[in-house]
Amino acid sequence: MRIAIAGGGLGGLTLARVLHLHGIHAQVYEREATRSARSQGGMLDLHAESGQQALAKAGLAGQFQSKARPEGEEHRILDPAGRILVHHIPKPGSFSGRPEIDRRALRDLLLDSLPGEAVAWQRRLVAATPRAGGGFGLTFDDGHSADCDVLIGADGARSVVRSLLTDAPLSYVGTSVALTISDVDRRYPDIAELVGPGNMWCVGVSQILSAQRLGDGSIRVGMSLGPTDRHVDTYRSKAGLLDIFAGWAPQVTALIAAGDGSPFVRRIETMPTDARWDPQAGVTLIGDAAHLMPPVGEGANQAMLDGAELAAELAANPADPDSAIRAYERAMFTRIQPIAEMSARIQAMMMSPTAADDLVRFFTPRTTEPAPAD
Template sequence: MNNITNKKIAIIGGGPGGLTLTRLLQQKGANVNVYERDTNEHVRVQGATLDLHHDSGLLALQEAGLMNAFKAAYRPGADRIRILDKAGTILFDDGFTASDDLFRPEIDRGPLRKLLLDSLQPNTVVWDSHLIGLTPSGNGWQLDFKNDTTAFADLVIGADGANSKIRPLITSIKPLYSGVTIVEGNVYDSETTVPAIHTLLNGGKIFALGDEKTLIVSSKGDGSLVFYTGSKTDEFWIHDHENAFSNREQALTWFQETFIGWDAAWLELIEKASFPLTIRPQYCMPLDQTWDTLPNLTMLGDAAHLMPPYAGEGVNMAMLDALELSNCLTNETFTDTQSAITTYENQMRLRASEIARITLEQTNSLHSSEAISNLLELFS
């Protein structure tokens, strides 16, 4: 008997972390449902491609028995990286191969979600389930959703991201602003819409750096690209600029003023993007965060340890959380759920704290006056 026998488990959020955990728990015979606010599985999945690391994301997929599905779905060549200056001069150009230490096989979020969903038992995911509240009920929880449905679970796991509804029930610790705000946009059918940048991308990623700013462009398997501008702003800059990014003319003016002196070719991204653009102030949980473990509630991924994306660790940490949590919950040496969760949370916080420290260093490095030499050194 392990700690999940005869327990009803609810996972809030159907991102890579939540779905990986669900697959791993179902392999061990758990009774588990995922509650996801998307209306169905065909909702377009936004965001750049994900590079999965051997000791975290790929390790979790291996344990989940999904490496063959991954090999069929990943995008060879998507890990190609070009580093450019603001004038568009290529300073570094490389494509990694499987034998290189830096090789990070990349997969789009949509195909990763699909292979995880396809691995689950039928009706595991309850779609259109936007959690609005969690109320103690006996030794478990009542879950209340926006569509007026309810559910019960003995154990609830928050995999519901940066604005987690679960986290405040576990700890009052808030994330800290990193000093950088991202503006994100998508350009569909990049080959015909932005041919010059499409050719430059070559199916991979571009890092353009200068003036303590970043412009990262990533190709996607559906023929679109996604771009992220990163610049130093105050924390509440978003409140004065929200409307600017639903209006193309205003967004173009903002880009020309903020990225003054950058080659005019970059403007094409804003000219051809679909609107509105998305503003993302970047936050990071404190490196020393701690809390008292609860017997029937825990969290993983961004809900537990939000961090900026500049080290490519977010999805990898979430999937490794899923692996470690599933191992703890199904380990028969733990006498109760609380001790299993305590062990998981202690090792998760320690690991995430170190990765967050590295991520903040990288965030600062990429938005410094030495950004180009720092990044070239990293790849040399």
């Protein structure tokens, strides 16, 4: 059984790792040239019921704790005037919540757990063609080709493999812009103090300016903006971004001015929350390829759990991969729909005119009413 995984992100690598533990080889095809070819983004909080569970199935829970940054759970919510609305400080060293880990560190952890030949770099899939006798022929953008018996699309929002299963439309829900500030403690101590060791969100009307402290001493700055007809070039310059956030406190907009290089711009799109497909022999999807959701904290966690659960099904029934895929898809569809609906509600809340008040309520612990006296 030749298994091909299109995409070497967190979901695809988790799938390959759990299969490897069961003695099943899978070839991962990754479009990037090397593991360090581009930034992997900011921090990720791993949820006990999904991302952490997937790492446990991958035999990497202990290594995760050695690389995680539980202090990254500290978060601050500000208004555009720079006033602190919420300041949550986690218990020092506690892994009881959703400990943060740098995405690069997590990806490296998964890569290092696989044989060196498990990932074929610089292989961007451009076509997957069903073969007459079963399986698929794969074509890559550099002219290379390969064959497989089972194809798993872990190739993200613009999945090539998805078109073999569904034509579910993508909906534009906003725009994300990112910058990095390197060596922040030395270069910008005021910004380092503003952000702290974890996350900072400054929340306005249909726009959020956020920052995350990473383990390498840098800060990842993010801007979340609602749907708009602004030209994309507006987001590609710091001057254009500063215009968008005009009137906000200078200590907050300093995050934009201090960014290294040019902003990285990405359209945020989603699949329908009830998206699913009829089973097809030898092919399935995981992660964003299967259930593209707004980036509100569930995507990577669910992708990793997808990978771990699909690997477990394939390992339990290696003689009948189609039955294994059907069992995985049934469970995945049931699990994902309420999570996708919740993610859509959170995205709408974050982009609403009352986002600041809603987020304060969301992150403020509810007090327990005292019991009535006897």
